[in-house]
Amino acid sequence: MADRTAVVAGAGRPEDIRNVVLVGPSGSGKTSLVEALLLAAGRLDHAGRVEEGTTVSDGDGVEIRQKRSVNLTLNPVAVDGVKVNLLDTPGYADFIGAVRAGLRGADAALFVVSALEGVDGRTRVLWEECAAVGMPRAVAVTGIDHPRADYDRVVAQCQEAFGGGVHPAYVPAVEGEGDARRVVGVWGLVSERYYDYSSGPAPEPRQAPEWLREAAGPLRRVLVEEVITESEDEDLMDRYTEGGALDTDRLVADLKRTVAAGGFHPVLAVSGTTGVGVRELLHELPLACPGPERRALPEVIGPDGRPVEGLSCDPDGPLVAEVLSTTSDPYVGRTSLVRVFSGTLRADSGVHLHGHGVPTGRTGDERLDRTGDDERLGPLSIPTPGGALPVSEVVAGDLCLVGRVPGARTGDTLSGLGRPLRVAPWAFPQPIHPVSVRAASDTDEDKLSHAVARLVAEDPSVRVEVDPETHQMVLWTLGEAHLDAALDHLEHRYGVSVETGGVRIPLRETFAGPAEGLGRNVKQSGGHGEYGVCRIRVEPLESGAGLEFVDEIVGGVVPRQFVPSVEKGVRAQMAEGVEAGYPLVDLRVTLYDGRAHSVDSSDMAFQKAGRLALKDAAGSGRLAKLEPVDAVSVEVDEACLGAVMGDLAARRGRVVGTEPAPGGRTVIRAEVPELEITRYAVELRSLAHGTGVLTRSYLRHEPLPPRVAARLPRQGTA
Structure with missing residues (x-):
């Protein structure tokens, strides 16, 4: 026991280490499989005790499982003198950031697939990410002891979804049907070793039943041919083509070498509840997965x-x-x-x-x-x-x-x-689901800024911003589950209670056509007064032009030193808005006339005159509301393409193009108003069956249709 503890505590050489990340959707059985592997390695016993005998209470066990559902967790085990670092990743789609962190920290990936549910779209996308960087991969099919489990069907589904090189390395021996169905052992197709689990979780090596050999014979022949084809041993190929006996140990060695090189992806049958196949999986990991010394470092x-x-x-x-x-x-x-x-x-x-x-x-x-x-x-x-x-x-x-x-x-x-x-950093997922947050009390207000800064430091897929136009604090996450976890951390880790609400979209306004305005600021009620009069012309400019201020004063009717004061007043009023409280943008304002007083005119007097002139122009002219439009990119399976494009059109979106993506997927590029996609990250997940990948970025402001504008509140109202 002490030797095992020493190995787990810290290996002395890179070649004695294996780093494996477990990847799979929620409900696939990853965490149960990790616990079964810990149990098989002697790190955990059936009562929930660690190897040193310390009891883990039921409450602690629940807490550990809850944390594992949202965080990347490290679980080291010692196997045959090798330290295996198991990285358990969250299964829910919102926590893709933790999954990618796990992929960064690992040298091989074990994809966990349920024998009932099969392969989902998100798992296929992650498989392609691993393939792009050449990461070795294997598949563990869990839940094989369930009455409705279908190992052969799931293996075929994996082969279709993941592509070439995916072959079963172990097959389960099943007796009975329906509720009487029982997995009594697993057979290694290359090694031809059979492990009998009929007496419990401790397997006994036995001769494989003849019926199992006969049923799995075709699978073994395909697998052996695949291994020999990939083998660097020419003598092995010659013996096979000549019909001679094959050396099983050499076959196994070639299989492991091919797995470590990323050319072959074995499928193993396991059950995290009964322990069937777990010991075989545990002992295959250090032999088939490459050590860190064989993997290139990131840049x-x-x-x-x-x-x-x-x-x-x-x-x-x-x-x-x-x-x-x-x-x-x-x-x-x-x-x-x-x-x-x-x-x-x-x-x-x-x-x-x-x-x-x-x-x-x-x-x-x-x-x-x-x-x-x-x-x-x-x-x-x-x-x-x-x-x-x-x-x-x-x-x-x-x-x-x-x-x-x-x-x-x-x-x-x-x-x-x-x-x-x-x-060089790995690809952090872009947060795409916004919600406004505010402190629930004055006490929480003092702690909120510090708490959200710590939250962002922990999770780069969280973003917090204070919108300068709406003055809301907006928390951006990857979805509702990610948001719930972030709010839970704020309350229980940092002691800050917050209230959430909808996000006010930062609308703006501009002039729909030319207009003129008079700003008359004349106050003379005894003592030093105020005097500033100006006349302006206002014209709309193209999107993104900002303010163009033109001075056409002739004859000094507005003294030169007060012209900048008028511009300052105009800018201040543009920032505040004139009608619904939305900022004014993209204008040419021409100062062409005015009047001044030798005593009462001042910088402040003409600033107020500039403000009044812009308001007057807005009263006589016609204003148009502008809404922000995002450049949206959605990557989906071909089967969901029509539904997603139709949904984008229903959101007033304009599809500007499509392009093919790896794995038979398509990227849709569109321009969509922000008003229509505040909850799109959540709705897309349902629409695309969890396979949609969304990115969005601000593009520009465009005129808001009058029918939509009529339904909107004034800026600053709920």
Whole structure:
């Protein structure tokens, strides 16, 4: 037991480490499978006790599972002297940011597919993301012991959805039908080893039943031919073509080499509840998945902004580590899950912290890099079901938890003090679901800004902005479940209660045609008065032109020093609006006449005159409301293309083009008013069966149709 603990605590060499991320939809059985793997590895017993004997209460168990549903979690196990870091990812679509962080921290992916539900569209999209970067993949079909499970059907579905190289490596032995159906064992198609589970979760090696050999024989022949075709062993091919006996050990070795290279994707049959096939999966992971030393590092950038060449997964190399996720606890503080790519991370040592910043602007599509600070790390630890296990150092290729690094944010790079480096960030998903938030009380108001800053630091797929036009604080997330998690964190982690509401869309106004206005500010009621009179012409300009102020004063009827005062007043009134409270934009304002007083005229008097002149012009002219329009990109399956395009048209959207995407998908590019898509992220998920990928960014303001404008409240009202 002590040896196993030592291996789990921290491997000494990269080649003794395997990093595997579990990917799959909610309900596929990922977390149950992780618990079964921990149980099979001796890290957890049937009563919920960790290997050292500490009891985990029912309440704690529920809490752990709830956290796993929204966060990336690390679960290390020791298998045959190899440390396997299992990264459990959330299954719900809203938490794709944590899934991509898991893909960044892993060297291989295990896709978990339910034997009842099969492959969903989102899982297929993630498979394609892994394929794009050449990540080795395997498939675990869970729930094979369910009465309605159909392993063969799901394998065929995986082959259709994932493409070539997907073949069953294990098949279940099933007895009975319906409610009497029972999985009694699994058979390895290449090794021809049969594991009998009829007596319980501890398998016994036996001779495979003849009926199973006969039924699975065609699958074995296809698999063997695939392995031999991919094999680099020419003698093995010759023996096969000549009909000679094949060396099983050589076949197994070639199979594992092909899996590690990403050319073959084995499918295994498992049950997280009964434990069938779990031990086989556990012992296949360290043999089939590549070690971190065999995987290329992500792009590393030096202080000069150029890529750094020659770095590898070397414990003696320069330190390069990355924060995959951060969590905050009111009692423990901030804890970071870190992957070490190069060098060795040591507890209580100094590091250089470089951040990629947080989203900025209305659409959040820009990030301001934080050049970084020098900080001292807190303690390093490895998570276990019984609590954190302290370690003194973590070598390249391994993962750990780092405490007390207050400046660390998800996606930040840790490097050596003497050689600052940074890792190019992975693709953070763009938040697309807005909701307004405000403090529930004056006490919460004081804490809200600090709390949302910490929330964004933990999760880069959250964006918070204070709209300068509507004055609302808007919280952007990836969907309703993501929003619920963010609000829960604000309340229970940071002690801030907030109220949510709808988002007011920042409308604007402009003049629909030319108009003239008189601004007369004359006040003489004893003492020093105010005197400023101006006449202006107003004309609309093209979208985005702003204000063009023209001075046509002749003969000094408005003294030269007061012309800028009129412009200042016009600008101030444009920002406030004149009719419904919406800002005025894109105007040419020409000052052509006016009057002044030698004593009572002043800068302030002509500012007020400028304001009054613009209001007067608005009263005599015709105004048009403008609404913001977003450039929207929606990637969907071909089967959903017509429904999505029809829905966009119903939202007053204009489809400007389509283009093919990998995996038989299509990208629709459209221009859609923001008023129509405040909840589109949620509605698209239903419309596209969870397979739609949405991005949006502000494009411009356009005239609002009168029938829509008539239904809108004044700015600042509910």
